[in-house]
Amino acid sequence: MTRAALAIGLIAASAWAVATFPRSVLVFLLFQGSLLHAYLAPIPRWLRVALLAAALLVLMPVIGAYNGYYLEVATQVGIFVALALGLNIVVGLAGLLDLGYVAFFAVGAYSWAIFGSPHANLIFGGGFPLAAGWFWAFLVVGLLVAAGAGVLLGLPVLRLRGDYLAIVTLGFGEVIRVLANNLDKPINITNGPKGITPISRPPVPFDVSYAEAFYFLVLAIVGVVILVNRRLEDSHVGRAWEAIREDELAAQAMGVPLVRSKLLAFACGASFAGVMGVVFSAKQVFINPESFTFLESIGVLAMVILGGMGSIPGAVVGATVVTVLNLQVLKGLSLWLNELKNAGVTVFGLSLADLPTQLEPAKYERMIFGMILVLMMIFRPQGIFPVRRRARELAGKS
Amino acid sequence: MDVPLLIGIFPQVLLDGLILGFMYALIALGYTMVYGVLEFINFAHSEIFIVGAFVGVEILLGLKGAGWLESLPWPLVLLLLLVAAMTVSGLLAVTVERVAYRPLRSAPRLIPLISAIGVSFFLQDLIRLVESVWRNAFNLVYPTLDALNHRFELTETLDVSVKSLVVIVAALAMLWVLHMLVNRTKIGTAVRAVAEDQAAASLMGIDVNRIISLTFLIGGAMGGAAGVLFGVQYGLINPYSGFIPGLKAFTAAVLGGIGNIPGAMVGGIVLGLLEAFAASYLGLLTGGAFGAEYKDIFAFSVLILILVFRPKGLLGEIVRERA
Numbered sequence: 001m002t003r004a005a006l007a008i009g010l011i012a013a014s015a016w017a018v019a020t021f022p023r024s025v026l027v028f029l030l031f032q033g034s035l036l037h038a039y040l041a042p043i044p045r046w047l048r049v050a051l052l053a054a055a056l057l058v059l060m061p062v063i064g065a066y067n068g069y070y071l072e073v074a075t076q077v078g079i080f081v082a083l084a085l086g087l088n089i090v091v092g093l094a095g096l097l098d099l100g101y102v103a104f105f106a107v108g109a110y111s112w113a114i115f116g117s118p119h120a121n122l123i124f125g126g127g128f129p130l131a132a133g134w135f136w137a138f139l140v141v142g143l144l145v146a147a148g149a150g151v152l153l154g155l156p157v158l159r160l161r162g163d164y165l166a167i168v169t170l171g172f173g174e175v176i177r178v179l180a181n182n183l184d185k186p187i188n189i190t191n192g193p194k195g196i197t198p199i200s201r202p203p204v205p206f207d208v209s210y211a212e213a214f215y216f217l218v219l220a221i222v223g224v225v226i227l228v229n230r231r232l233e234d235s236h237v238g239r240a241w242e243a244i245r246e247d248e249l250a251a252q253a254m255g256v257p258l259v260r261s262k263l264l265a266f267a268c269g270a271s272f273a274g275v276m277g278v279v280f281s282a283k284q285v286f287i288n289p290e291s292f293t294f295l296e297s298i299g300v301l302a303m304v305i306l307g308g309m310g311s312i313p314g315a316v317v318g319a320t321v322v323t324v325l326n327l328q329v330l331k332g333l334s335l336w337l338n339e340l341k342n343a344g345v346t347v348f349g350l351s352l353a354d355l356p357t358q359l360e361p362a363k364y365e366r367m368i369f370g371m372i373l374v375l376m377m378i379f380r381p382q383g384i385f386p387v388r389r390r391a392r393e394l395a396g397k398s
Numbered sequence: 399m400d401v402p403l404l405i406g407i408f409p410q411v412l413l414d415g416l417i418l419g420f421m422y423a424l425i426a427l428g429y430t431m432v433y434g435v436l437e438f439i440n441f442a443h444s445e446i447f448i449v450g451a452f453v454g455v456e457i458l459l460g461l462k463g464a465g466w467l468e469s470l471p472w473p474l475v476l477l478l479l480l481v482a483a484m485t486v487s488g489l490l491a492v493t494v495e496r497v498a499y500r501p502l503r504s505a506p507r508l509i510p511l512i513s514a515i516g517v518s519f520f521l522q523d524l525i526r527l528v529e530s531v532w533r534n535a536f537n538l539v540y541p542t543l544d545a546l547n548h549r550f551e552l553t554e555t556l557d558v559s560v561k562s563l564v565v566i567v568a569a570l571a572m573l574w575v576l577h578m579l580v581n582r583t584k585i586g587t588a589v590r591a592v593a594e595d596q597a598a599a600s601l602m603g604i605d606v607n608r609i610i611s612l613t614f615l616i617g618g619a620m621g622g623a624a625g626v627l628f629g630v631q632y633g634l635i636n637p638y639s640g641f642i643p644g645l646k647a648f649t650a651a652v653l654g655g656i657g658n659i660p661g662a663m664v665g666g667i668v669l670g671l672l673e674a675f676a677a678s679y680l681g682l683l684t685g686g687a688f689g690a691e692y693k694d695i696f697a698f699s700v701l702i703l704i705l706v707f708r709p710k711g712l713l714g715e716i717v718r719e720r721a
């Protein structure tokens with residue numbers, strides 16, 4: 001009983017605190033922490049679901065009314081949660097290391113960007129952009145195109161051993177980016193490095209702002225993705241994937257069709273990224289190849305690894321931690337360091353104003369991703385929220 | 399299509415391709431030696447390579463600042479650069495192995511690979527941090543040595559600069575030394591024994607950990623030397639510029655048959671030639687529709703095709719899956 005009260009109280013208190021101090025990053029982190037606490041606390045299942053639903057469906061948009069940036073952060077977190085869950089199928093369940101995952105995100109994003117903007121007129125003559133309502137159809141188109149790209153990539157390379165596969169997918173990611181960068185001639189398909197804009201946004205019902213609409217849209221998609229993930233995990237396909245991950249030869253001997261299962265994993269993972277790509281391009285209104293670099297692929301990988309390979313709550317938490325770290329904590333640290341410098345604070349007799357201006361934590365996300373990957377691999381390869389079976393495998397006992 | 403032009407540029411493209419190829423070969427050695435011993439892709443090797451380039455540029459800038467650059471004979475300067483870069487890169491590679499790979503040696507094979515990717519990213523930004531604090535710069539330009547920039551005009555359309563010759567000679571010399579080291583010395587025999595079978599090697603009294611460190615030292619030193627040559631040849635470096643050459647050198651190693659030292663050399667040269675020809679001729683042959691910017695795609699397509707049709711590479715043996 002006290003645990004339930006504590007969980008409710010924490011959420012309520014932190015939400016109130018966010019509304020009172022809308023500019024404090026710490027308080028917003030506290031709010032996120034209270035959600036995690038509610039998820040982990042030993043309280044009845046219905047209460048947990050109700051609390052999380054209330055917080056995400058009601059409190060978050062209200063908080064967004066106090067500080068619009070938080071809603072943007074929450075939307076970004078949602079996008080990356082979906083990406084992490086998609087990659088989690090490929091890396092976590094099937095054990096195929098995909099280093100070019102962001103390519104599928106790019107494929108989805110460009111599919112809507114081209115037809116949802118006047119850009120397509122350059123290719124097909126007139127008649128574009130498509131009406132905003134087509135956005136919903138393109139969620140499916142993005143899914144299919146990305147899944148198709150996954151199969152296309154998978155067909156030749158899935159017979160390779162794990163580490164070769166990693167490099168080939170990395171190469172594929174680079175190929176997609178180079179193509180996006182250079183296909184402005186002979187036919188202008190992607191408009192090259194200049195990118196495509198303006199991209200239509202979907203029609204918004206009632207009287208909600210675009211920020212809120214995208215938040216709810218992303219939330220809905222994340223909900224579906226989590227549901228699909230959970231059903232897949234226990235299905236015969238999911239079990240086949242795990243069998244392949246544990247031991248390919250044994251799985252094959254047990255009658256698991258290797259290539260078909262791996263292709264399916266690639267296509268499933270890719271399709272999530274494709275859908276989110278469509279949403280991303282509509283949300284940003286503008287896309288260019290810079291959004292789809294190798295850095296993004298590794299970022300998503302870091303999320304999956306941090307949370308725990310193969311674990312759904314792990315992917316959600318990992319994506320949240322990394323995104324918030326990137327968008328808020330590091331930026332906050334940079335600002336704070338700057339303020340201290342300007343105030344002329346001294347630490348151990350050393351004036352902070354003498355620190356070089358290049359020391360900005362926000363600019364070193366590669367370093368952070370790198371440290372996450374190495375430290376997790378050495379000290380906790382099973383991640384924050386390990387799956388029991390995977391944890392045993394990584395501990396070297398069976 | 400301008401056929402005389404196509405033929406006219408041929409010797410120059412061939413030469414450029416060879417230089418690029420020797421560079422790839424030197425970097426590829428680091429990948430291939432480590433793979434031969436541990437069956438593990440050392441993803442951070444591209445950063446170990448670019449660290450060598452940074453050591454070189456720092457020494458050159460230091461010498462220039464002290465006013466000694468013009469008074470010292472250039473072979474001496476070059477030797478100094480190579481020795482310093484090989485030392486730093488080699489030791490860095492050994493440190494990385496000790497810290498980030500050795501604790502994971504018995505883990506499933508994707509685990510050390512992910513750790514290596516992490517090291518690669520960490521090192522990229524570490525270099526950037528150090529350089530931006532120290533020099534407040536992202537791109538660094540190699541100071542030119544006049545003697546190295548001298549060009550011999552062989553024919554009307556073909557000229558060779560001294561630095562290109564230096565790159566080729568230095569690369570050949572190092573490949574030869576490595577070949578002798580691996581095939582003609584006791585240490586080399588130990589390395590080959592560990593690559594063949596770690597358990598058996600340790601039963602024969604070989605200290606496996608030391609040999610693995612040594613492998614990283616040699617591979618890292620080769621990478622560092624390649625870094626200096628890269629800087630001398632192309633002039634401009636930044637903390638991220640090791641990544642793409644590293645990836646291509648890995649392609650070269652696979653092309654030649656990973657784990658196979660002569661294979662890395664052959665693979666590097668073949669890939670360098672392919673890439674040089676693709677960069678020069680793609681635009682000419684397609685009337686400008688597809689230009690040199692597609693040369694990276696070309697290299698990756700080569701990688702995929704090899705892995706699909708001849709996964710053991712040009713000279714490789716069949717790679718066994720670790721049981």
